[in-house]
Amino acid sequence: MKKCDVICPFCGCLCDDLEITVEDNRILGVDNGCTLANAKFMGKERLTSPIRRTDGGWEDINYDEAIRYTVDMLLDADRPLLYGWSGTHGEAQCIGVHMCELVGGIIDSTTSVCHGPSILAIQEVGHPGCTLGQVKNRADVVIYWGCNPLEAHPRHMSRYTTYADGYFLDNAFRDRTVVVVDVRETETARVADEFVRIKQGGDYAVLSALRAIVRGKGDMIPPSVAGVPRSQLERIVRMCKDAKFGAVFFGLGLTMTKGKYKNIRNAIELVDELSRHTKFTITPMRGHWNVYGSNEVFTWMTGYPYAIDFCRGIAFYNPGETSAIDILARKECDACMIIGSDPGAHFPRKCVEHLADIPTVVIDPVPTMTTAMANVQIPVAVSGIDAEGTAYRMDGVPFRVKKVIEPTLPSDTEVLGDMFARMKEAKGL
Amino acid sequence: MKVTLEVRPRRKPHLPIEAEKIVPRTFFEETDGLSVFRGNKELALEEIFSVAIEGEAASVDGVEITILGDSSRIKRVGEYMDGGRIHVMGDIGMHCGNFMSAGEIVIDGNADAWLGREMRGGTIRCHGSAGDFCAAGYRGEKRGMRGGTVEVFGDAGDFTAETLAGGTVIVHGNAGDLAGVDMKDGVLTIMGDTSMACANMSGGRAYVHGTVYDMIPTFRNIGRETVGGDVFTRFAGDIANRGKGTLFIRNYKYMD
Structure with missing residues (x-):
């Protein structure tokens, strides 16, 4: 049986035109998906039961034991960290915030290691953004800055920019000008104008x-700026000012390099300046499929988008102090629950060492690099494959990701819901 | 009144202690029932410090607090301080002197990030180095430090004096990236080197006695000028931000 219009739960594009072939509750094929989507839907390395570390390896335990261990660990801790959240759906994120408030911990998503600086900049100067549909149908100048969509968001260019038809463009492929700004010539740079x-x-x-x-003060600019000739900068400004609709997309090449969130602020202020001449917008290329959702959920529940510290009973937010990397590197938490991310694969060594030193529980369908640091791992159904819930695309548009096969394991929402109920009971609530 | 707080050894020494109660006014008004937080646990002050109090004070300015032992993870000391004196014999944790309006804080060792955040008045002297966001603002705030003096005798981290809107910041060593970024008013002096100084500056004055690396290309070179016997190049900017700030630099290098 073929299931149509399936949403891919891999990257922030949330492509919603996949066709999945299912027989006997098994996925046999993926059409319209990129290689990343294929790998996610066809993955077969899933755990089938919770596991607990022993002296010499691992032992299978049941869900009741695993959940009890996690609840006790979080309730006993002075400063527990609840990290991840970008690889799960909004309903589970909601329960996570409630749990964090109840245990007096810190909740942070992968935002703090990707587009956290973008949010800091947006808090300073706002966000002139738009939906990807607007870009697809209107943009005649597209700038990719510090990102490589052909490899990280493989269908972004075909669905929304370079290779996509546009309602207000006669010949979108020829009418669109694509500029790539990067420190190296990436695959995306090779197809740019x-x-x-x-x-x-x-x-x-x-x-x-x-x-x-843009402000007409080009005379004072040195002949070359960071390796870019002034003549090329002037050409780009002419191109942008002549555009009917311009769209800037940026990635971690801008957020996580020297200058950090001030880079993004400067980019937003450039877009603001260009919007005095024509219509220009800017959009972060979000990585995890529901990292934007974690920011939405955390903001509407706590007032802050990520890195929220509930230790004092109220929400406190200060990335650099309350963000996961900083807390782990400084050994400022004494227990950790990780869901929907793999810090063992991405965090600095100091952080990973601390994860190995403290009680750590991982909630993830598959063994990951973080499993090596965990005391317990609880497998769950995969959102968008055998669990369903709400996700937000990189432009802030919410979608309902559906299941394509029937689950054999509980979902994130069910596991977290069970934990939260036990916590409330333990606290007499 | 002399208050001596000596940090006791802790079972989990890396967990931060939030101790905003450690300000002279607290001890001037009430010395019983004081508490601090270790994560989500509220503890009596005596569980973290051994406390000794000598004499009495006629006003808050007569209170002097001395902190001994490993205080590198004690946060928020001197928050909202409005008089008196705090002497930290070693290092101090984040947010020391937040929103301080009067009095003096002296730190013999290093200070962690956000030293003197959004300070309004008074003086902070750090004889070691300071972390990132020294004398800066808070996330999303348009204005950071608005008055008083912060003097760092060692180095300071990235984003020193970010959104500075008043007062004086002096760094005797080097400062990290983007010192004085989004600065609006006040005076920033860096005796050593820094990089990308005063980006997006819209007002105030900054002096860099060393070298500015990766100089922002949108400052207009006004010419050579002698200030206090030293010859500087004077810049106006940041032009990208219609800025009206003034930047005096001994040496500079563009990333060309």
Whole structure:
């Protein structure tokens, strides 16, 4: 049987046109998906039962034991960290916030290691954004800055920019101009109309120079800025000012390089400046499929988008102090529950060492690098495959991800709901 | 009144202690029932510190607090301080002197991030180095430090004096990236080197006696000028932000 219009739960594009072939509650094939989608839907390395570390290896335990261990661990801790959340649906994230408030811990999503700086900048100067549909139908100039969608978001260019038809563009492929700004010539740069190679760490200077040129102050710019000739900067500004609708997309090449969130602020202020001449927007290329959802859920429940500290009973937010990397590197938590992410594969060594030193529980369908640091792992159904819930696309549009096969394991919502009920009972609530 | 707080050894020494009660006014008004937080646990002050109090004070300015032992994870000391003196004999944790309006804090060792955050008045002297966001603002705030003096005798981290809107910041060593970024008013002096100084500055004055690396290209070179016997290059900017700030630099290098 073929299931149509399936949403892919891998990256922030949330492509909603996949066709999945299912027989006997098994996925046999994926059509319309990119290689990343294929790997996710066809993955077969799932755990079938919770596991607990022993002296010499692992032993199977039941869900009751695993959940009891997690509840006791979180209630006993002075400063527990509840990290991840970007690989699960909104309903589970809601329960996570309630749990965190109840145990007086810190809740953080993968935002703090991807587009956290973008949010800090947006809090300073706002966000002139739009939906991907607007970009697809209107944008005649698209700038990819510090991102490589052909490899990280493989269908972004075919669904929304370079290769997509646009309602208000006669010949979208020819009418659109694509600019790539990066420190190296990526796959995406090779298909762009213009490639701007920047020296590592020079993004802020280039953005400032572009802003000054837009404002007619180009005469003071040195002949070369961070490896980019002034003539090329002036050409890009002309291109942007002549556009009917411009869209900037940016990735971790801008958020996690020298200048951090001030880079994003500068990019937003460039877009603001360009919008005095034409219509321009800016959108972060979000990575995890529901990382945007974690920011939405956390914000509407706590007032803050990530890195929220409930230790004092009220929400306190200060990335750099209350974000997962900083807390782990400084050994400032004494227990950790990880869901929907794999910090063992991505965090600095100091952080991973601390995870190995403290009680750690992982909630994940498959063994990951983080499993090596965990005391207990609880397998769950995969959202968008055998569990369903709400997710937000990179432009902030919510979708309902559906299940394509019947679950054999509980979902994140069911496992967390059980934990939360036991916590309330233990607290007499 | 002399208050001596000596940090006791802790079973989990890395967990931060939030101790905003450690300000002279607290001890001037009431010394019983004081508490601090270790994560989600509220503890009596005596569980974390051995406390000794000598004499009395006629006003808050007569209270002097001395902190001994490993206080590197004690946060928020001197928050909302409005008089008196705090002397930290070693290192101090984050947010020391937040929103301080009067009095003096002296730190013999290093200070962690957000030293003197959104400070309004008074003086902080750090004889070691300071972490990131020294004399800066809070997330999303348009204005950071608005008055008083922060003097760091060692180095300071990234984003020093971010959104500075008043007062004086002096760093005797080097400062990290983007010192004085989004600065609006006040005076920033860096005796050593820094990089990307005063980006997006819209007002105030900054002096860099060392070298500015990765100089922001949108400052207009006004020419050479002698200040206090030293020859600087004077810049106006940040032009990208219609800025009206003034930047005096001994040496600079663009990322060209």
